[in-house]
Amino acid sequence: MANQGASRAARPPAKKVSDAEVPAKKAAAAKAPAKKAPAKRAPAAKAPARSVKAPAAAKGVKAPAAPRTHTALVRQARRINRELADVYPYAHPELDFENPFQLLVATVLSAQTTDLRVNQTTPALFAKYPTPEDLAAANPEEVEEVIRPTGFFRAKTRSIMGLSAALRDDFGGEVPGRLEDLVKLPGVGRKTAFVVLGNAFGVPGITVDTHFGRLVRRWKWTEETDPDKVEAAVGALFPKSDWTMLSHRVIFHGRRICHSRKPACGACPIAPLCPSYGEGETDPEKAEKLLKYEKGGLPGQRLKPPPDYPGKPAPPLGAAG
Known part of the structure; x- marks a missing residue:
């Protein structure tokens, strides 16, 4: 017990804080720099809403490079022909005749x-x-x-x-x-x-008119302008059995969609295959207004079209409308 008392006596007395020192400590604490609160991130800007009918170019349609080898050219040409066959299964000569x-x-x-x-x-x-x-x-x-x-x-x-x-x-x-x-x-x-x-007569042949020549040059099948040379160049890409119907399909496409002055690129079903995509109107709504004949809801060129033709017959000479 004596030792415990001695131990207590040896401890220094606790320091008392006077009333005068309290305001001084509060003042020092007030002068100390405050801790910065973490900065709040600004809300991310919302991406603009995507148009339902965006131009074809905005949908990822780009003009592919022209085929560099003969093999690639043959593949591209035949694929275009197959696509045109799906688009124009009713392609035919647009002249009325009975014999x-x-x-x-x-x-x-x-x-x-x-x-x-x-x-x-x-x-x-x-x-x-x-x-x-x-x-x-x-x-x-x-x-x-x-x-x-x-x-x-x-x-x-x-x-x-x-x-x-x-x-x-x-x-x-x-x-x-x-x-x-x-x-x-x-x-x-x-x-x-x-x-x-x-x-x-059912004899295969390639008909090189202005539409045919224009389109095969846009597709880079040939750079020739002479009809006989165009015929030879394109004929080398296809079997003879395809020549006649190929001619009809290409001419149909040239008259209806791939026009001379303003092609309707934004309404073209073979746009992803065309090296010349973008030469014409690429906005789908504007391009659709350029479509002709049955693709634009207008009469065709024949007064007596074949039974499977989906368009309207043309009016006779002098008819109103």
Whole structure:
């Protein structure tokens, strides 16, 4: 007990804080720098809402590079042909005809004009001159008057009367089914001959008109501008059995979507395959307004289209609307 008491006596007395020191300590604490609170992050900006009908370019459609090898070119060309076959399963020659003679004459008349204008003109022509013999013996001035709406009517009259006389004199009034014979007829070149061979005789051929030449150059199938060279270059990419229908599909696409001055790129079903995508209108809504014939809900070029054609027949010459 004595030791415990001694131990307590040895401890220093606790220091008392006077009333005067309390305000001083509070003042020092007030002067001390306050701890910074962690900065709050600003809310992240919301991404703009994506338009449901965004332009095709915004959806990731970009012009693919042109094929660099022949093998790649063949694959690209044949894939485009397959896609066009799905888009235009009803593709056909857009000239009205009932026999090879009518098709031959109509094709000659279609130079520098539309198939629609030819189709509106030929009913009166064939009603008056149904055979090569009839047309060969006609009065040129009367023929000119009938075909005047097709333009260049004097030169065309000489051609169709001349070929009719040649059919009468050299082929027994029948249209020949050979290329070498057809191209000897007045006003008949390879393009006209292949239209007749492919659609009246089932002989494969490539028809290089302005639409066909324009599109195959846009797709980089060839850089040629001469029709014979275009025909050879494109023909090398496909089997002969594809040539006639390929021609119809490409021409259909050129007339309806891939126009000369303003292609409807934003409404084009083969945009992801086209090296020239973006040359025309890429906004889908604006592009849709550029579509022609059945794709735009308008009449086609034939007065008597085939049964599977989904569009409206064209009106006859002089009809309202």
